[in-house]
Amino acid sequence: MTETVSSAVETPEPASREVIYRHKITTRVTHWINAVCFTVLLMSGLQILNAHPALYWGEFGADNDRAFIEFFASRDGDELVGHTRIGALTMTTTGLFGVSKGSEGDARAIAMPAWATLPSFRDLATGRRWHFFFA
Numbered sequence: 001m002t003e004t005v006s007s008a009v010e011t012p013e014p015a016s017r018e019v020i021y022r023h024k025i026t027t028r029v030t031h032w033i034n035a036v037c038f039t040v041l042l043m044s045g046l047q048i049l050n051a052h053p054a055l056y057w058g059e060f061g062a063d064n065d066r067a068f069i070e071f072f073a074s075r076d077g078d079e080l081v082g083h084t085r086i087g088a089l090t091m092t093t094t095g096l097f098g099v100s101k102g103s104e105g106d107a108r109a110i111a112m113p114a115w116a117t118l119p120s121f122r123d124l125a126t127g128r129r130w131h132f133f134f135a
Contacts, residue, residue, distance in 0.1 A: 040134040043118035046111075047127030053098075055110030071097045073109035080107045 054067030082098020100113035
């Protein structure tokens with residue numbers, strides 16, 4: 001008694017993929033509009049911070065109060081050194097905060113680097129316009 005083996009191998013049908021949309025198109029579009037507005041708001045806010053590189057806490061900020069966070073530069077011989085002060089703690093932050101390289105590669109005293117601000121050049125009026133428009 002010999003059994004015959006079928007040579008035809010049955011292959012299963014590929015399962016059809018079901019696409020599930022988790023959010024409607026209006027939710028997706030408004031999310032990305034919000035993301036762009038937030039990014040522009042942040043970058044233009046850093047430009048405003050360049051004009052007065054200090055942040056105050058609570059009701060302070062007038063009458064020569066000491067800032068809670070402050071960005072500044074000092075000179076060490078011929079070299080500019082950037083500093084960030086948070087409360088009583090002062091840190092050297094040259095290259096990022098306080099002192100960064102300008103477009104010509106020279107060190108300059110500025111709170112935020114040009115790549116992080118909108119517009120990238122120092123212009124308070126334009127920074128405020130961008131900031132209030134996107135707010």
